[in-house]
Amino acid sequence: MKYVIMFTFDPELDAQVPADRMQGLYARAYEWYGVNAAQIAAGGAQLQPVETATTLKYSESGTVVVDGPFSEAKEVVGGFDVIDVPDLDAAIALVRTWPFLELPGWGVEIRPILTSGSQSEE
Amino acid sequence: MSGSDAAARPDDASAPSGEVAASDLLLSQVVREQSGRIVAALARSLGSLDIAEEAVAEAVEEALRGWRKGGIPPNPGAWLTQAARHNALDRLRREKSYREKLARMGPGIDPESAAPKDAWPDSSAELDDRLPLLFGCCHPALAPEAQLALTLRAVCGLTTAQIARATFSTEPATAQRIVRAKRKIGATGILLRVPDATDRAARLDIVLTIVSVMYSEAHLVAGGDAAADRDLADDALWLAGVIAAALPREAEAHGLLALLLFHRARESARSVDGELVLMADQDRSRWNQTLIVRARAELEQAARLRRPGRWQLHAAIAACHADAETAAKTDLLQVLVLYDLLIGYDPSPVVRLNRAVALDRVGAPTAALTEVDALEGQLTRTHLWHAVRAHLLRRLGRDDEALAADLHALELTANDAERRLLAARTGR
Numbered sequence: 001m002k003y004v005i006m007f008t009f010d011p012e013l014d015a016q017v018p019a020d021r022m023q024g025l026y027a028r029a030y031e032w033y034g035v036n037a038a039q040i041a042a043g044g045a046q047l048q049p050v051e052t053a054t055t056l057k058y059s060e061s062g063t064v065v066v067d068g069p070f071s072e073a074k075e076v077v078g079g080f081d082v083i084d085v086p087d088l089d090a091a092i093a094l095v096r097t098w099p100f101l102e103l104p105g106w107g108v109e110i111r112p113i114l115t116s117g118s119q120s121e122e
Numbered sequence: 123m124s125g126s127d128a129a130a131r132p133d134d135a136s137a138p139s140g141e142v143a144a145s146d147l148l149l150s151q152v153v154r155e156q157s158g159r160i161v162a163a164l165a166r167s168l169g170s171l172d173i174a175e176e177a178v179a180e181a182v183e184e185a186l187r188g189w190r191k192g193g194i195p196p197n198p199g200a201w202l203t204q205a206a207r208h209n210a211l212d213r214l215r216r217e218k219s220y221r222e223k224l225a226r227m228g229p230g231i232d233p234e235s236a237a238p239k240d241a242w243p244d245s246s247a248e249l250d251d252r253l254p255l256l257f258g259c260c261h262p263a264l265a266p267e268a269q270l271a272l273t274l275r276a277v278c279g280l281t282t283a284q285i286a287r288a289t290f291s292t293e294p295a296t297a298q299r300i301v302r303a304k305r306k307i308g309a310t311g312i313l314l315r316v317p318d319a320t321d322r323a324a325r326l327d328i329v330l331t332i333v334s335v336m337y338s339e340a341h342l343v344a345g346g347d348a349a350a351d352r353d354l355a356d357d358a359l360w361l362a363g364v365i366a367a368a369l370p371r372e373a374e375a376h377g378l379l380a381l382l383l384f385h386r387a388r389e390s391a392r393s394v395d396g397e398l399v400l401m402a403d404q405d406r407s408r409w410n411q412t413l414i415v416r417a418r419a420e421l422e423q424a425a426r427l428r429r430p431g432r433w434q435l436h437a438a439i440a441a442c443h444a445d446a447e448t449a450a451k452t453d454l455l456q457v458l459v460l461y462d463l464l465i466g467y468d469p470s471p472v473v474r475l476n477r478a479v480a481l482d483r484v485g486a487p488t489a490a491l492t493e494v495d496a497l498e499g500q501l502t503r504t505h506l507w508h509a510v511r512a513h514l515l516r517r518l519g520r521d522d523e524a525l526a527a528d529l530h531a532l533e534l535t536a537n538d539a540e541r542r543l544l545a546a547r548t549g550r
Contacts, residue, residue, distance in 0.1 A: 001311040087311040088263060089321070112310045 002041065002084050002113040003091050007098075008075045010105030011050065017103060028099040036083075039094060044081030075107065082113070149189055150279075150353070153182050154360060156199040157279030158252040160206050165314060166251075171258065172304040173213050174206075175276045181205035182279055249316065250368035252277055256361075258307060258314035260329045268303035269332050270339075271296055278357045288354045289339060316369075323374075329365065330378045330433055333358050337382050359386055366420065376424035377434030383417035384440035386410070398539040402449040414444050432467040435460055454483045471500040475510055487517045505534035509544065 014022075033040065053069040069076055085091050088110070095101075095108045157178050164174035181202050195201045259273040270289065274280045280288070286296040306312070317325045337358035362379040369375045391408035392399055399405075421441060424434045439460045446452040461477035474497055482490035491514045494507070501507035512527035525548060532544045 003311075087313045088261075089313065089317065091311075092263075093321075110310075 001087060001091075002082055002115070003088075004080055004082055004111050004113055005091070005095055006080045006109040006111070007078045007100070008107045008109065009078050009100070009103070010074050011076060012074065013105035014103065025099050025102070032097065032099060036094060036097075039083050039085050039090075041082040041084045044079065046079040047077065050076040075105065088112075146190065148194065149186055152194060152198045153185060153202070153279040154357065156202050157182055158255060158277040160199070160203050161276045162251040162255040162314070163203075164206055164210060165255065168210060168214075170308060171255075171276070171314065172301075172308050173210055173217075175272075175300075175304060177208075177210035177213060178202070178206040178279075179275060179281070180209045183281060186281070250364065252364060253316050253368045254314040256329055256365070257316050257325060258312055259303075260325070260332050261307070261312045262325070262328055263310065263312060264303050264306060266332070266335070268299050268306075269328070270335060271299045272303045273332055273361075274336070274354075274357070275300055278361060280357070322372075326369070326372060326374060327431075330362075330374060333361050333365070333378060334382070334433075336361070337385065355382075355386065355389075358382060370423075371427065373424040373427035373429040374431040374433045376420045376427075377431060377437050380417045380420035380424065380437035381433055381440055383413050383420060384437060384444055387413035387417060387444065393539065396539060398543045400543075401443060404449075406448065409444070417441070417444070430463075430467075432464060435464040435467065439464070452483075454480065458484050471497050472506075475501060475507060478514075479510060482514055482517065487514050490514055491518065503534065505531040505540070505544070508534065512547070 050069050053067075055066050055068060055070050057064050057066060083091060083094060085094060091110050095110060098108055100106050101108065160181075161171075161175050161178045164177060165171045168174050184205055185198070185202055189195070189198075256273065256277050259276055260269045264272070267289070271285050274285045274288070275282065282297050282300065283293055285291075285300075286293045289296070291299075307314075316322070337355050340354035340358070359379075359382050362375075362382050366372075366375040366379045387410040388401070388404065390410065391404035391406065392401075394405075417437070418441065421434065421437050424437070439457055442453050442457050442460070458477070458480040461473070461480045464473055465477060475494065478490040478493040478497075481493060491511070494511050494514060497507060508527045508531035512524045512531060515521075515524035515527060528544060528548045532541060532548060535541050535544060
């Protein structure tokens with residue numbers, strides 16, 4: 001099954017992490033992609049900082065363009081990947097090893113991709 | 123509900139008592155014994171827990187209606203299986219015509235690939251096939267309330283109405299919770315299987331926690347009397363037995379079964395005429411010695427596996443109480459030592475509160491109160507915290523503060539029997 005994994009973090013908390021620790025985590029994240037290459041499908045991306053986000057929103061007087069991300073939450077989406085694994089347990093096992101989960105504020109959301117024939121809402 | 127039909131599953135509150143109530147009890151036991159297996163088998167052959175579970179739930183409703191009038195058929199399992207298969211086929215047919223309608227409307231839906239064929243692996247022959255179902259229902263990707271509701275329906279064969287009453291929820295909310303949980307299992311690729319060694323202990327703990335919640339939920343029904351809702355506790359005890367029998371090498375499974383047996387053994391002394399009796403005041407001759415013997419045997423079996431854990435420690439504490447001829451003869455130091463060990467496995471506020479009570483009972487009420495006060499904020503919204511605090515304050519001669527704490531506790535409890543107990547203490 002294919003899942004999108006979305007990496008979220010709190011930029012304020014990340015900013016407090018010492019640079020050398022951050023460097024170490026980036027190195028391990030790079031390794032993580034190498035070790036798990038077989039399970040990671042093409043199409044993932046790391047995103048530019050949240051300050052670069054632009055959002056289009058519904059409004060009664062027509063769509064508006066606003067500066068900033070879609071949500072007011074402190075946590076922001078930092079990137080995403082598509083993984084192809086047998087089932088949710090395999091996805092959880094893979095994501096559990098993501099090095100940045102050692103940092104406060106980090107989260108990884110796992111969502112199955114809707115495919116033709118998916119058991120989705122009726 | 124009166125005490126006489128309390129043992130029957132409260133399927134129909136208006137059911138007359140006497141013979142019908144007794145046959146209701148029999149009905150629910152028969153249904154419970156069969157339905158989980160049928161759900162598991164049907165889910166495997168259809169590749170859909172949603173359809174299988176729905177079909178069995180419908181069959182259970184039909185059975186409860188039909189059997190109450192016409193009696194239980196000679197082979198109830200075959201009856202339920204057939205009814206469930208029929209319902210499942212019906213549902214598949216409806217879904218197929220729905221899919222075909224959809225296909226005519228636009229591209230994209232392929233009914234053949236509806237479920238991955240390998241999504242429901244055959245469970246190994248020696249394993250009770252309800253276990254994979256149970257682990258799927260208690261998957262950590264589901265919220266605890268959803269785990270509980272789905273387990274009660276898919277594994278224990280309760281109806282939505284029964285679950286709603288037992289968990290102090292409404293029928294529509296319960297139904298929606300179950301539907302969402304099943305959809306999530308189907309859509310996100312949660313497999314019905316017993317996890318392998320790396321995840322086994324953590325996942326088993328979730329399952330055991332749900333069974334324990336099931337047991338205590340039976341005593342917490344708002345507005346309920348102490349004996350009125352024995353049945354969910356009975357389901358929990360039954361399920362703990364199923365798990366321990368299916369996973370005989372898992373020490374914690376025996377530990378939980380032992381714990382629930384100890385609790386069950388004290389039940390008739392714990393509630394007398396609908397009134398709650400504290401352990402120290404219980405008539406110990408009313409404790410069920412047969413259940414205590416079984417509980418001890420389970421605990422010993424767990425100990426032989428040499429893998430201690432929190433459920434075994436909880437059970438060991440219960441054993442200390444069961445061993446004492448009178449409340450005064452309880453080995454209180456042993457209880458405290460066991461709580462100290464338990465905190466290593468389970469440092470939750472409730473365990474720390476119980477340890478504080480043990481501390482008081484070895485003669486350290488001041489230290490106990492310090493511990494209890496340290497839990498302020500974490501447990502302030504539970505009546506138990508205020509009740510324990512009231513008891514300690516009274517011990518220390520701070521009667522005015524004790525009364526205030528008891529009144530707080532009274533405000534926070536929704537269970538009638540607990541209310542009366544606290545009311546007696548506050549003189550209201």
